[in-house]
Amino acid sequence: MLLNASRAAEIMQDNGLDALVATTPENVLYLGGYWAMSQWVRRGPQAYVMYSRTKAELCIITSTSLLDLVADQNPGGQVRRFSYFRTDVDPSATLSAEDQRQVALFSDREYKGPVDALVAALTDDVGGSARIGIDELGITPQCMEELIQRLPQATFVRSFKLFEKIRAIKTPEEIARLRMACSITERSIDRALDAATEGMTELEMARVFHSTTTSLDGVPVTGCIGFGDRSAMSNVQPSSRQLRRGDVIRFDVGCRYRHYRSDISRIAAVGEPTAKVRDYHNALWLGVQRAHDIAKPGLRVATLFNEVVETVRRNGIPHYERSHVGHGIGIDGYDPPNIAADSSDVLEENMVVCVETPYYELGFAGLQVEDMILITRDGSESLMARDGRLRILAI
Amino acid sequence: MLLNASRAAEIMQDNGLDALVATTPENVLYLGGYWAMSQWVRRGPQAYVMYSRTKAELCIITSTSLLDLVADQNPGGQVRRFSYFRTDVDPSATLSAEDQRQVALFSDREYKGPVDALVAALTDDVGGSARIGIDELGITPQCMEELIQRLPQATFVRSFKLFEKIRAIKTPEEIARLRMACSITERSIDRALDAATEGMTELEMARVFHSTTTSLDGVPVTGCIGFGDRSAMSNVQPSSRQLRRGDVIRFDVGCRYRHYRSDISRIAAVGEPTAKVRDYHNALWLGVQRAHDIAKPGLRVATLFNEVVETVRRNGIPHYERSHVGHGIGIDGYDPPNIAADSSDVLEENMVVCVETPYYELGFAGLQVEDMILITRDGSESLMARDGRLRILAI
Numbered sequence: 001m002l003l004n005a006s007r008a009a010e011i012m013q014d015n016g017l018d019a020l021v022a023t024t025p026e027n028v029l030y031l032g033g034y035w036a037m038s039q040w041v042r043r044g045p046q047a048y049v050m051y052s053r054t055k056a057e058l059c060i061i062t063s064t065s066l067l068d069l070v071a072d073q074n075p076g077g078q079v080r081r082f083s084y085f086r087t088d089v090d091p092s093a094t095l096s097a098e099d100q101r102q103v104a105l106f107s108d109r110e111y112k113g114p115v116d117a118l119v120a121a122l123t124d125d126v127g128g129s130a131r132i133g134i135d136e137l138g139i140t141p142q143c144m145e146e147l148i149q150r151l152p153q154a155t156f157v158r159s160f161k162l163f164e165k166i167r168a169i170k171t172p173e174e175i176a177r178l179r180m181a182c183s184i185t186e187r188s189i190d191r192a193l194d195a196a197t198e199g200m201t202e203l204e205m206a207r208v209f210h211s212t213t214t215s216l217d218g219v220p221v222t223g224c225i226g227f228g229d230r231s232a233m234s235n236v237q238p239s240s241r242q243l244r245r246g247d248v249i250r251f252d253v254g255c256r257y258r259h260y261r262s263d264i265s266r267i268a269a270v271g272e273p274t275a276k277v278r279d280y281h282n283a284l285w286l287g288v289q290r291a292h293d294i295a296k297p298g299l300r301v302a303t304l305f306n307e308v309v310e311t312v313r314r315n316g317i318p319h320y321e322r323s324h325v326g327h328g329i330g331i332d333g334y335d336p337p338n339i340a341a342d343s344s345d346v347l348e349e350n351m352v353v354c355v356e357t358p359y360y361e362l363g364f365a366g367l368q369v370e371d372m373i374l375i376t377r378d379g380s381e382s383l384m385a386r387d388g389r390l391r392i393l394a395i
Numbered sequence: 396m397l398l399n400a401s402r403a404a405e406i407m408q409d410n411g412l413d414a415l416v417a418t419t420p421e422n423v424l425y426l427g428g429y430w431a432m433s434q435w436v437r438r439g440p441q442a443y444v445m446y447s448r449t450k451a452e453l454c455i456i457t458s459t460s461l462l463d464l465v466a467d468q469n470p471g472g473q474v475r476r477f478s479y480f481r482t483d484v485d486p487s488a489t490l491s492a493e494d495q496r497q498v499a500l501f502s503d504r505e506y507k508g509p510v511d512a513l514v515a516a517l518t519d520d521v522g523g524s525a526r527i528g529i530d531e532l533g534i535t536p537q538c539m540e541e542l543i544q545r546l547p548q549a550t551f552v553r554s555f556k557l558f559e560k561i562r563a564i565k566t567p568e569e570i571a572r573l574r575m576a577c578s579i580t581e582r583s584i585d586r587a588l589d590a591a592t593e594g595m596t597e598l599e600m601a602r603v604f605h606s607t608t609t610s611l612d613g614v615p616v617t618g619c620i621g622f623g624d625r626s627a628m629s630n631v632q633p634s635s636r637q638l639r640r641g642d643v644i645r646f647d648v649g650c651r652y653r654h655y656r657s658d659i660s661r662i663a664a665v666g667e668p669t670a671k672v673r674d675y676h677n678a679l680w681l682g683v684q685r686a687h688d689i690a691k692p693g694l695r696v697a698t699l700f701n702e703v704v705e706t707v708r709r710n711g712i713p714h715y716e717r718s719h720v721g722h723g724i725g726i727d728g729y730d731p732p733n734i735a736a737d738s739s740d741v742l743e744e745n746m747v748v749c750v751e752t753p754y755y756e757l758g759f760a761g762l763q764v765e766d767m768i769l770i771t772r773d774g775s776e777s778l779m780a781r782d783g784r785l786r787i788l789a790i
Binding site for chain 2: 065138
């Protein structure tokens with residue numbers, strides 16, 4: 001199960017919520033275990049999951065055209081469908097379990113639109129005057145207006161941030177997926193660096209990187225791969241720039257594995273690096289090492305931030321400045337906590353965080369170490385198979 | 396240029412709009428030529444493009460942390476940035492043109508948040524009491540409330556649909572990208588089918604498909620690849636189901652090429668197909684052929700829908716029913732027109748449409764033909780290199 005159910009119940013209670021309604025792709029998947037394709041690929045298509053606290057019940061609200069996905073994924077809970085979609089059935093065939101489930105789902109009532117189905121679910125499960133936490137970033141303004149109008153006695157509380165707070169502490173299934181996503185990306189970096197040759201373009205290296213991710217059953221996501229001075233662009237996108245001796249190569253990359261994200265950074269130098277590259281990179285690496293050393297439940301996130309930044313400053317980049325040195329990661333690339341000076345969060349067991357020390361200097365290079373770290377009962381565990389030391393390529 | 400500027404001006408005039416504001420990733424890219432990474436990978440991060448009709452001027456509103464992308468992509472127009480981000484500069488280095496542009500962008504005023512920057516752009520370019528068309532699906536409810544509060548004299552008109560209407564007629568650059576996206580996906584299907592062997596899983600075939608797309612500089616997107624009875628699931632996601640003699644293979648797949656989408660469907664049979672597969676597929680193929688034959692500027696979309704459905708019915712599937720038989724395609728997988736019975740649209744030169752005749756029968760199979768078609772001055776042009784006839788694999 002992806003959902004941290006006990007944490008959800010606790011946070012709903014603290015906020016006096018009778019129901020939670022997920023509307024963004026990430027929260028629909030997290031709360032209901034339901035991956036509703038159309039909302040992942042476009043803005044506009046509506047799919048919701050409603051969770052009622054008193055009944056501890058889930059209801060998926062989805063377009064009829066996606067019922068095959070519900071049947072195939074079989075996430076459990078109630079389903080309410082809306083809009084027309086035609087699927088035929090061969091009456092002479094023996095149907096698979098998935099197809100039998102789909103036929104059963106089609107036999108349920110068809111609501112006119114998503115709000116009709118959501119209103120019915122809320123009315124039946126928590127009543128029309130409930131206090132409802134709604135993820136405000138996935139529902140269209142038109143649907144939100146209609147919902148308020150249809151349930152005039154209900155109180156709606158914007159809850160995207162509460163969903164993030166619930167997601168911050170990972171379940172075992174989530175941790176397993178994050179481990180694999182991390183491993184796929186590490187291996188994709190290794191393969192891309194193994195393929196490095198003088199004259200290879202950033203685009204060609206990105207192709208090796210993404211193809212490796214695909215071959216390992218990861219789903220490619222946008223990433224940064226930059227050579228030489230281009231590595232200093234914080235969001236560098238692969239171009240036709242060719243690899244030359246003396247370049248650094250910066251990877252700030254990830255993938256999705258069963259919908260869960262990785263986000264890691266590694267630097268390689270082509271040939272003997274300059275003293276500045278070596279020294280600066282070492283300072284950044286020591287900053288992340290400091291996080292590995294001190295991270296544990298109870299540590300204030302603001303303290304972690306200060307320790308990492310101070311370590312980098314003391315070890316070679318005295319002017320080092322960052323707004324954050326990392327973030328949680330899960331179904332979204334940026335879960336809480338945001339590792340920043342003004343954070344009031346505290347590390348907790350089963351958080352998974354990316355700790356990163358990027359340094360961008362135009363005219364010089366971009367250098368960066370980013371590791372994924374699991375907070376354990378009494379400390380932390382690196383999810384990385386290889387450490388983040390500067391790699392030197394002899395090509 | 397991606398933007399159809401004359402059409403935008405005309406539609407703004409018809410709707411009495413002084414300004415248009417793009418807020419979703421697709422519309423920000425379309426209107427401003429600016430690909431703002433963070434809004435593509437998550438919900439929440441804000442980036443806007445404002446276009447003023449009277450001044451015919453564009454203004455990009457973006458986080459400071461994305462200025463390197465503005466500098467690298469160099470889309471033109473004004474830029475207003477918000478929030479703090481640190482980038483260093485090597486004072487001894489000779490900067491590249493991209494880095495010089497980034498330094499110049501950093502020297503501009505830093506607004507506190509996205510709404511501060513947008514309010515400044517609107518106030519300066521169209522005045523505080525203008526009529527403003529705003530793409531309502533990318534701006535957060537919080538930012539939208541703040542915007543209304545900050546510009547109490549302005550009138551805001553929800554304009555996501557107007558953006559879609561502008562995008563319906565493609566510019567030459569858009570058509571070139573769509574051609575390439577289509578070609579990459581066709582070649583990826585060919586390679587995946589060439590690799591077919593008995594016992595291969597859907598996931599393994601998907602890996603060949605997506606790796607080919609990556610190797611051709613396409614970006615993989617979620618697609619449907621299903622074998623045998625699984626092909627009847629309308630959104631079938633690749634599983635560990637193995638390929639067997641007698642199966643059909645259904646592809647409903649695409650990619651992105653320079654952000655533009657493809658969406659095509661092809662069916663293969665493993666070994667000699669049954670008469671039902673052959674006959675039904677032929678009817679579906681003739682339906683799409685009918686679209687190729689009659690599509691031209693001036694044809695009512697509702698007529699196109701009826702002709703396609705009737706052709707399928709007359710040629711072998713008398714009970715064929717669909718809510719639509721295709722859609723426009725561009726930067727989004729579903730641009731107007733929606734090819735449906737109730738459409739009031741008319742085909743116009745430089746529309747690019749996907750015409751599709753899917754048929755899903757649980758216990759039998761899913762069969763589907765989907766071609767990409769460009770509407771030309773006096774007819775249409777297929778973007779497909781190979782036609783959609785049933786392919787028979789002798790493996």
